[in-house]
Amino acid sequence: MLDKANAIASEIVRLRRDIHAHPELAFQEVRTAQLVAETLREIGGIDIRTGVGKTGVVGHLGTGDGPTIGIRADMDALPIDEATGLPFASQNPGVMHACGHDAHTAILLGVAHLLKQEFAAGNLRGNVRFLFQPAEEAQDAEGLSGAPRMINDGALDGVDHVIALHVDSGLPVGKITIREGASSAAVDSFRGWITGSGGHGAYPHLGTDPLWMLLPVMQALHGIVARRVNPMHPAVVSLGVVRGGTASNVIPAEVYLEGTLRSFDPQVREQLLVEVERAFAVARAVGGDYRLEIERGYPAGHNDATVSDWISATVTDLIGADAIDRSRTGMGAEDFAYMTQKAPGAMFMLGAAIDDGVSRGHHTPIFDIDERALPIGAAILAETARRYLAGNTNDL
Helix, strand or coil: CHHHHHHCHHHHHHHHHHHHHCCCCCCCCHHHHHHHHHHHHHHCCCEEEEEECCCEEEEEEECCCCCEEEEEEECCCECCCCCCCCCCCCCCCCCECCCCHHHHHHHHHHHHHHHHHHHHCCCCCCEEEEEEECCCCCCCCCCCCHHHHHHHCCCCCCCCEEEEEEEEEEEECCCEECCCEEEECEEEEEEEEEECCCEECCCHHHCCCHHHHHHHHHHHHHHHHHHHCCCCCCEEEEEEEEECCCCCCEECCEEEEEEEEEECCHHHHHHHHHHHHHHHHHHHHCCCEEEEEEEECCCCEEECHHHHHHHHHHHHHHCCHHHEECCCCCCCCCCHHHHHHHCCEEEEEEEEECCCCCCCCCCCCCCCCCCCHHHHHHHHHHHHHHHHHCCCCCCC
């Protein structure tokens, strides 16, 4: 399968560069969806649904009977000005594929090519559901991202297992991170306002100062993980925005804070919400008040042990056992977690670092990947699905 993937590597690269040059934000992936649908039609033999989960595309390939495996790729970009200088850099100002979703989409189109060949040879029984998902990076006005939108539109109905990958710009090409259990963190966010009366900077004693109240509130927020959460359970409380004041001699009436909460354990997730409320309530103890808004985000992702083993076995046979990195997951979030709640599944990280000593972090203006990783990712996904449909996995 790796040889077959390398044979179409130039096509996968072409698709990735096309998508990279024309990035689209969450639920705006109109051109990308059109490219996906057109490519699937060119491959042939694939039933296609468009407009799934607003702007998603679902392709169905198979015999109609037997098991069904879903393979997911996200399509959306980020609101970032690209600074890579690539010849195929973003042509849309302020929008960039800075997380690798262009690669994911191109890889899955490559997988469709590969599995079409396998079905044409008559070796497989069952079905593949190609899930080209919008809006992994953002939620709509109703608080839903692309994965639950697609699920609500029936994209995973009848799917027995689901798999996916994510490129990793910090992991060398040829390395794969796969683990059973926790694969991504639950994420929630908060917006809070510490309020006072404000006043003249020359007469602070005549009013109440929310900037002064900010210090004990921040201490309380940063003390949540250190002193309130069981140290055996990972958790993160991070502030990303602190904003207040307009002039040096004006005490503002309000200070705005915004932050993110990360966790794996469901009970810890709920505890963080309670503790954030308590931290803001400290403002009342020092003569002020507060308002707090919580936005619930994605649940924690979970890699099914059996599906993780399938992927590990595929990687071992295609690349070698030393290609597998089983280090602990980080606190990043992924809405693929919704799909693994619907069907047992797993996501692996695909090494895609450019080996030149430059750090090209995800969600940065210089993000980029080594395109040699593209056929490797396509081969792993396609071979895992092929073995599943050929009955060559542990539980069949």
